[in-house]
Amino acid sequence: MSHKIAVIGGDGIGPEVTAEAIKVLRAAGVDLDTTDYDLGGARYLRDGEILSDETLEELRAFDGILLGAVGTPDVPPGVIERGLLLKMRFELDLYVNQRPFVGTAPGASAPHDFVVIRENTEGPYTGEGGVLRQGTPHEVATQGSVNTRLGVERCIRYAFELAQSRPRRHLTLVHKTNVLLFAGGLWQRTFDEVAEEFPDVDTAYNHVDAAAIYFVQDPHRYDVIVTDNLFGDILTDLGGAVSGGIGLASSANLNPARTGPSMFEPVHGSAPDIVGTGRANPVAAILSAALMLDFLGEEQAAARIRAASAEPVTGSTTDVGDSIASRVRN
Ligand code: IPM
Ligand code: MN
Numbered sequence: 054m055s056h057k058i059a060v061i062g063g064d065g066i067g068p069e070v071t072a073e074a075i076k077v078l079r080a081a082g083v084d085l086d087t088t089d090y091d092l093g094g095a096r097y098l099r100d101g102e103i104l105s106d107e108t109l110e111e112l113r114a115f116d117g118i119l120l121g122a123v124g125t126p127d128v129p130p131g132v133i134e135r136g137l138l139l140k141m142r143f144e145l146d147l148y149v150n151q152r153p154f155v156g157t158a159p160g161a162s163a164p165h166d167f168v169v170i171r172e173n174t175e176g177p178y179t180g181e182g183g184v185l186r187q188g189t190p191h192e193v194a195t196q197g198s199v200n201t202r203l204g205v206e207r208c209i210r211y212a213f214e215l216a217q218s219r220p221r222r223h224l225t226l227v228h229k230t231n232v233l234l235f236a237g238g239l240w241q242r243t244f245d246e247v248a249e250e251f252p253d254v255d256t257a258y259n260h261v262d263a264a265a266i267y268f269v270q271d272p273h274r275y276d277v278i279v280t281d282n283l284f285g286d287i288l289t290d291l292g293g294a295v296s297g298g299i300g301l302a303s304s305a306n307l308n309p310a311r312t313g314p315s316m317f318e319p320v321h322g323s324a325p326d327i328v329g330t331g332r333a334n335p336v337a338a339i340l341s342a343a344l345m346l347d348f349l350g351e352e353q354a355a356a357r358i359r360a361a362s363a364e365p366v367t368g369s370t371t372d373v374g375d376s377i378a379s380r381v382r383n
Contacts (some may be wrong), residue, residue: 055084056349059314061113063093064133065120065323066370073335074303074342077361081354083346089320090113092124094133095185104135109144118316118347120336122323137326138351139178147306148174148204149211150282151344152289152320156296158272160224167275168219169292170212171285173306175204176236178282200236200281205243211309212279214249223276224248225257227264227284240281264288268295293320300334307346317345331369336362339377348379357381 060075062068078085090108097103112118118141121274127317141147157164181197209226216224224243231238241258248256257274259267261284267274268291280288293302302320319337327333339362346355361380366373 055086056116057086059118060087061090061092061120063121063123064125065328070335070338070368071121074338076374077339077378081381091326093123094128104140113313115314120318124323146308149307151305154292154296158295165272168277170279170281172208175199176282209247216254216277221276223255225278227259227280301336303340317341333370335374
């Protein structure tokens, strides 16, 4: 069966790493029908398009979306992030951001293997708030965190189901319930209630500041983590840093209800400083594409790609893509 995939290479190293990911998917024998979308900061500077409603409607017809990276230093912060990436997450209801981490932390002797489930459509990312008297000594800025029972529960439920499917069956809620009483209270109560439906999953709770220590000093304690959007953003950069580097960190923006396509992208950004040098590591994009295969029911090809990517690779961006492609072909 052919999968209809929209490809948004984006800016900077995005197109370079995405090309390697597609090369590897094809080498794994996956039948893809790809359509390229020229979107990102460079496109915006050319003709003003960020992500129009028409383009968004077109994207809804695909089975999946592969994204490289978006953002260029020539566009002010927030324009492309909110107008393209977050618009896709919100409008396509990609309410789970799944970020797996397998690697050996600096100073550790054995690899860890954990997954962060980051809520992806709420929290401080909704854009709630505003500014008054901007630029004056009396400026007021508020930036709220929006948490709904529905949004929190569907994310927590997904995390429990994932934990139940893994050998350790362990789920940790990460929040800041000692300070953020309203949002934390909703998260903790929802977590405790859903936990009753999963008696075979062991649970734990960490404050986010403590979790930052454990990520570095004791990542083995984790199996699946579920957390708020902004905590998850910050912790998953740290997760990348302790799992072999951000060049290996993959992510899946999922709509588990499957009311539209899900979107798959490396955790890293567009890295404008290394564009065209051949130094971009395509492994994060390749592993993100493997997450897409899992979601599309091509688990065997995904497992082969993960195994091929776990072996050491060296060389330029295309060398690494070629080596992994030849391993999955064999
Ligand atoms: C990520 C990124 C995005 C986020 C930015 C680019 C908006 O950092 O996917 O982790 O904050 O979610
Ligand atoms: Mn981030």
